[in-house]
Amino acid sequence: MGADQTIGQPAAPMANPDDRAALASRVLPTMTLSTAESPLTRPLEPTSASSPSERALNRFQVEGNAVITGGSGTLAYAATRALVEHGCSQVTLMDLQPSIESAKEKMAELERDFPDVKVHVVTVDVTDQEVAEAAFQKAAEIMGGIDILCCFAGIVGCVHSISSTAKEWRKVIDVNLTGSFICAQTAAKHMIASKKGGSIMFTASISAHHVNYPQPQAAYNVSKIGVTHLTRNLAAEWAVHGIRVNCISPGYMDTVLNDGDNLKEVRNIWASRCPMGRMGDVEEITGPVVLLSSKRAGRYITGTDLIVDGGAMCF
Ligand SMILES: NC(=O)c1ccc[n+]([C@@H]2O[C@H](COP(=O)([O-])OP(=O)(O)OC[C@H]3O[C@@H](n4cnc5c(N)ncnc54)[C@H](O)[C@@H]3O)[C@@H](O)[C@H]2O)c1
């Protein structure tokens, strides 16, 4: 077989390099790098705050309307409370139909604790593009636009790779990686149409950075490193529209997902492999979420992955 022949296709005559460059420039879409219209290029608006403490609060203010996927989950709820405390005026919690009752309970708690904030609940399956588009359209209509997206929807599958089925593999990749892409793309279309830009934050994991021990979970780990690289790709493509795209990588957090009598021994192993010698408190992801979602504090941060793990990745 000749060097330029591709298996299953007839060999094409080799174009000369000049023709190939011309062809590439015609068929390859290129990234738009002119940021002239981007809200991120406008000068930073001066703050109206007068006292040092007001200025400090103002720096970490979160403005506008947020969509939170996996909205009835543990980390998502902690993040939502923090976004609201920092100024988010409306939030839409999105989750799968079976979790909607739990999302509504969280909505009631938020409305009780933050009477000025409007909270909405919308059903979504992040793996279904049509369903997601309809859900985001609904959220945009109820709230009058989408400024912030935080993607928390995710599933774990602890299974030995030798016995995992392709169906199990696809399910994890579909929810964690493809679901993040679908939601980001859908939200970005709303942000671009508004010409206001926005902030998108994914939830990856320390599983993107190492192979967890002792539980085998290859599909999960691969899905999460996919999320970190998706972050960089979308950040590169969408800065021109004033959209920042980042992710957080939590370590082992003390959540329902990581609890239960059967996990006692494993929890000790996880804690012993962390310089801080413990799992994370759910509250400990909220500062990073606020930082990345805040227009002012996070203004020059895009394409990054913020590891929040008590130092676990140092070992
Ligand atoms: N808990 C941890 O220690 C930890 C560590 C690192 C990363 N993470 C990641 O953080 C995120 C939240 O974790 P958590 O511990 O709060 O878990 P959780 O199970 O409490 O929340 C996950 C939520 O996602 C929802 N969800 C699942 N599939 C969905 C789908 N197809 N469409 C819409 N929603 C869907 C679930 O209904 C649930 O409400 C996940 O992405 C997880 O991988 C968690």
Ligand SMILES: OC[C@@H](O)C(O)[C@H](O)CO
């Ligand atoms: O890496 C930590 C988390 O992503 C997750 O909670 C864990 O891996 C589940 O087994």
